[in-house]
């Protein structure tokens with residue numbers, strides 16, 4: 001059997017993708033499919049930490065947040081990621097995985113707080129750690145939380161599982177003529193204002209020399225191919 005390309009990874013799961021074909025919220029079949037993919041790579045012995053977004057429930061810059069104080073809206077978005085993290089951990093438990101949720105915002109009756117050494121311990125024990133509440137700060141995104149936690153835990157790569165199958169020359173949802181990069185440097189992605197991730201997340205990963213792989217969360221088997229080091233998605237590198 002071939003061995004995985006990585007020992008420890010930070011997986012960023014799109015919150016928005018969780019709603020599947022529904023208008024909002026958590027689609028049961030979708031979360032179960034995501035967890036099946038996660039279980040498959042966890043069984044390969046890869047140490048796995050997950051950051052999940054909250055866009056399926058609340059996004060600080062969405063029309064629904066218009067007129068609201070931005071920081072307040074962002075705190076609502078962070079709380080949305082806590083709900084998704086709990087749903088994800090529960091679905092992982094049902095799939096036979098052991099998961100621990102850690103929150104960047106104090107909410108002790110619900111989930112334990114993020115404590116870095118504890119997170120490292122869980123990873124070494126083979127538990128899947130879910131980082132909830134983003135960075136704990138407004139004006140950031142869960143992509144930046146993924147870059148931050150990925151750096152903190154010494155992940156070898158950030159895997160961004162999203163609705164598109166890689167980084168394109170322009171937003172493929174708006175420009176059908178856009179083409180996909182096999183790989184692209186952080187500097188080029190930032191200079192070209194490619195919106196697949198925010199510039200803060202790109203810059204943090206660049207400075208920490210932490211590569212990012214952008215790939216489809218919808219395409220069957222994509223996550224497994226990514227961790228096996230096969231040709232899939234787009235690699236963003238230093």
Ligand SMILES: Nc1ncnc2c1ncn2[C@@H]1O[C@H](COP(=O)(O)OP(=O)(O)O)[C@@H](O)[C@H]1O
Nearest residue numbers: 014015016162163167168170171173194195196
């Ligand atoms: N250059 C680009 N290449 C790929 N996707 C892009 C690009 N520019 C914008 N996008 C958009 O970025 C989206 C992914 O970012 P985001 O909304 O943060 O998703 P997520 O829910 O995974 O966090 C894609 O669905 C795509 O429509």
Ligand SMILES: O=c1ccn([C@@H]2O[C@H](COP(=O)(O)OP(=O)(O)O)[C@@H](O)[C@H]2O)c(=O)[nH]1
Nearest residue numbers: 015016053054055060074077134135141142
């Ligand atoms: O560190 C963070 C992470 C998230 N958010 C808020 O939480 C929302 C949901 O996260 P995100 O949009 O990144 O999720 P996804 O794109 O994966 O659905 C964001 O819009 C922000 O409002 C925040 O304020 N700080």
